[in-house]
Amino acid sequence: MGISNKLATKIRTAAKSEVVSLPRPYEDAGAVVAAAVVRAASSTIGQLRLTSYTARGKDFLGVRQSRSTYISVVSVSQRGQSTWSVSLGVQTVSGWAFDWQVKVVLVDGATGITANITTPAALTRDGTLANKSAHGELRDLVLTGLRAGSLPGGGAEVAVSKAGLASRQLEPVREQAPGRTLRTRLRSGEILSALALVPFPVQDRHPGGVRWRLGESGALAGCVAQVSITADDAARSIEVHCPVQPSGDAVADALVAARASALFGAVERVMRRLDPGIERTTEPAGTLTADGRQGR
Amino acid sequence: MTAFPALTDSILGPILIGFTATRQDTQFIDDVWRTAADSVPATLPVLNVQAGKGTQPLKHQRRVLTAQGTEYLKLAQLCDIRSQESSEESWSRWRWMVAAKIAPDDGSRELAGRGRTPIRIDVTSYRLQAGAVVGAQQLALFRHFVVTGFRALDPGLVVFGAQHGWQDSWWPVAHKGDQ
Numbered sequence: 001m002g003i004s005n006k007l008a009t010k011i012r013t014a015a016k017s018e019v020v021s022l023p024r025p026y027e028d029a030g031a032v033v034a035a036a037v038v039r040a041a042s043s044t045i046g047q048l049r050l051t052s053y054t055a056r057g058k059d060f061l062g063v064r065q066s067r068s069t070y071i072s073v074v075s076v077s078q079r080g081q082s083t084w085s086v087s088l089g090v091q092t093v094s095g096w097a098f099d100w101q102v103k104v105v106l107v108d109g110a111t112g113i114t115a116n117i118t119t120p121a122a123l124t125r126d127g128t129l130a131n132k133s134a135h136g137e138l139r140d141l142v143l144t145g146l147r148a149g150s151l152p153g154g155g156a157e158v159a160v161s162k163a164g165l166a167s168r169q170l171e172p173v174r175e176q177a178p179g180r181t182l183r184t185r186l187r188s189g190e191i192l193s194a195l196a197l198v199p200f201p202v203q204d205r206h207p208g209g210v211r212w213r214l215g216e217s218g219a220l221a222g223c224v225a226q227v228s229i230t231a232d233d234a235a236r237s238i239e240v241h242c243p244v245q246p247s248g249d250a251v252a253d254a255l256v257a258a259r260a261s262a263l264f265g266a267v268e269r270v271m272r273r274l275d276p277g278i279e280r281t282t283e284p285a286g287t288l289t290a291d292g293r294q295g296r
Numbered sequence: 297m298t299a300f301p302a303l304t305d306s307i308l309g310p311i312l313i314g315f316t317a318t319r320q321d322t323q324f325i326d327d328v329w330r331t332a333a334d335s336v337p338a339t340l341p342v343l344n345v346q347a348g349k350g351t352q353p354l355k356h357q358r359r360v361l362t363a364q365g366t367e368y369l370k371l372a373q374l375c376d377i378r379s380q381e382s383s384e385e386s387w388s389r390w391r392w393m394v395a396a397k398i399a400p401d402d403g404s405r406e407l408a409g410r411g412r413t414p415i416r417i418d419v420t421s422y423r424l425q426a427g428a429v430v431g432a433q434q435l436a437l438f439r440h441f442v443v444t445g446f447r448a449l450d451p452g453l454v455v456f457g458a459q460h461g462w463q464d465s466w467w468p469v470a471h472k473g474d475q
Contacts, residue, residue: 046424164432172337199445
């Protein structure tokens, strides 16, 4: 039994390679279709509601196994325009516990575009591949889609998108963003030129400043933030102000606060590019700052 | 005409924009990218972490981090961040990744239109659990704010492809204690 299972797994996970009929040039058109095929196949597998074990190694009593079963995660990563890795498993405190990993590599050569599908990682129990049906279905869907060479139907991709947007989430963090004042030696004209590069929709401009809309839809529609420029002998003060009253809706208030904080960060960045010596004279009192969000 | 996925209800599909650049450098892309990342609210999930031989719950900050890419010009990831860890450590704890690049191919230039710079925005990494995209709300918001930012700098922006709108109802809040 064990030997036949091992043989079946060996056949199941054997590398497959074949010329597919993706449109060329690959970088222009083929890669767009290939990415859509992988999305469609992964989304189909993602809808199967599979379970995976965090336990690894031998487990004769099955006790540990039954206590460590979780809803599987399908993880998809694209490298460049021609390599995808699709994994099924669960995340544990010590890293990923993969049931299997499928790698799809497309090579654009003289004889055509070749699809190479391998299984670089696989978990077996008594020689049988964990979640073997999903593994087989993924490979078949990818190969069939690549052979067809055209954009696949988007039903599964749309379904997982809609399900994600309908799933209940943690309450977003609401930042405190009372306003910020910057001091610069730039002239008013230079300041206004710099502010034209702030990526927010402009409500109106005038010699004393600019007003932006925080957004175009939902809670952000109608929210306006403004910059006022005041001059004294030595320098100009740029005050960023966003007079928005809390609505009591956690999501709406968090969206407005994050957007306002992002605006403050954007204003400071475009100003600092022209005047590296710009001074911030009012710190926002929030738990997060726009500057603190830049990870790398 | 090049085929381009146009599933407007997909938050995983690519977006292609045609941008009329008034500046020669790509600084404006950085401004749009960072502002979009900053515009997405964070959440505070509690996740189990290794503590000696056991595990213990630890509050993380789930928010969008940005970076420069090599193949892609800009990268953004939804990451679970622990206090006082390096950004490299946080970067490895991702839920999705979005990447942007100037698309040099003829098909993208044709779609973007004459005189416009075609910029492709791809979701290059993502996770699906229980039939749903993980971190969907923050992904949809980030995509929305990227397009909003480009459109603010170029009101004549041309946009193709998947989801880039936003509805507040897309962030239904879980009851206390839900994860």
